Amino acid sequence: MIGISIANSLGFTGPSVLPDASSQAYFAATGITGVTQQTAINNLVKGLKADGIWSKMKAVYPFVTDNRNLLGYTEDFSNTAWGKVQNATVTTNTFTAPNGTLTADTITGTINSTNPTTSNGSKVFYHSGNNATIQAQNNTLTGSIYVYATTAITIQLFMYEWGGAEFGQSYTLSANTWQRISITSTFSGGTGNVGLAIQSNANTLYAWGAQLELGSTATTYQPIATTQQAYIASQFKYNLKDPRDLDAAFRLVFNGGWTHSSTGATPNGTNGYADTFYNPSASGQLNSAHVSYYSRTNSNGTEVEIGVERPITNFQLLEIRTAGLTYFYMNQGGGLGIADANSLGYYIGNRTASNVVNGFKNGTKINNASTSSILLPNAKIYLAAYNQSNNTAAAFSTKQSAFATIGDGLTDTDASNLYTRVQAYQTALSRQV
């Protein structure tokens, strides 16, 4: 009880355990407030500290998000993500929103349809299915939006599958007050994206704070300034060990094509990679180094998950399952691939001496070699590719990452404990493999 009361006095509303200071800094940077996510991070950090592993970390990328709102531009209905019909026009930031800021939009238009459908264009405005982020499938979804009218009116809120099923619900609004209206429906099958639409017979309507989310409850509104992808990327980029939005803190900058979700960051295998800004020559040690990557994708192509090459043929990298072989190269130029039946799980490439290099998969040592170290690569480590000696990214990965680290060398016990902590973290987020 003492721990809880202290935590609450600090304004911490997440896990019912005393939050770690490192976790607090991370939550402040990322804006993560979800209890599940905060608890998972807090337990991870406290576990790594208890195991003596935290101090060996230089960069920790947890790829965690508390994104719930599946819509974009949720306070900007003028954006093309929102379709406008019936001569509807949107004037942004012209009315005081429920949160007291001048961020609500004024929507004008004359609507006269009494039997609206998606196809007849009777909506005032709608979140285009082409810009939505979730398919109907068999999902139960809840859409919500804050609306305000100066006279009592009837309004319809619709949730629809683009080109498919549609659900509508009518509300009678009181005059001169903000009301949050919502609709919950379960789709049957359907691969079309889900959108949200409004129909109104008011000539002027004020709107703010649209939300679409999984489940049957309209939870606290979560603003998404631009896109859901940008929102998640803004949380994924932070290094848990040093959560400052700086290259010097080894924050990630994503390059090329990525898709971000609650299960991790997925590079497209075409041109997607992330720059860690971590240069082993500047920040690492030749004979004490590790890199790790939690892969949620089973593949077998020529893909590097994390690494750098400098100069030519001197590598620090993890290449998970190319033609059935996984490679652990730590400041070296040669080494054998290890037979690997799949590319799922948590991989650690590790060096603890000039002639000791090993590799772990899911806590088990699968590589134990005496390959000599050569040099510390003098260039930045890339994630989901490697920073090739000709200064380009190469061997783009398709493997979704749910966790990755860079740091000092780990003992066998450290590697085993790290896997245990990371797997518990993934399990807490329901995304373990």
Place this chain on the structure above:
Amino acid sequence: MKLADITTEDITTLVGLLTEVQKDELVGVYYSADSIYNPIQDIDNNWVISTEEMIYTTNEDTLWVKDLNLVEYRPKPTPSPF
């Protein structure tokens, strides 16, 4: 073929075709707050970007990428790093 014509399944097989001038306009430019374009060359040395970069572009100065013609991606062979 344009973005509006494709399905989710097409996203991984199609890329947006760039001219040399367009490629130069995108190098080092952010397409959203924390993400940078990465034009690459396909097997025929055409400059292309991924459909993800096109779809997720929020940069007002580069919204023109959403109107790029889409072509099937034919990658250059990926040599082993070693």
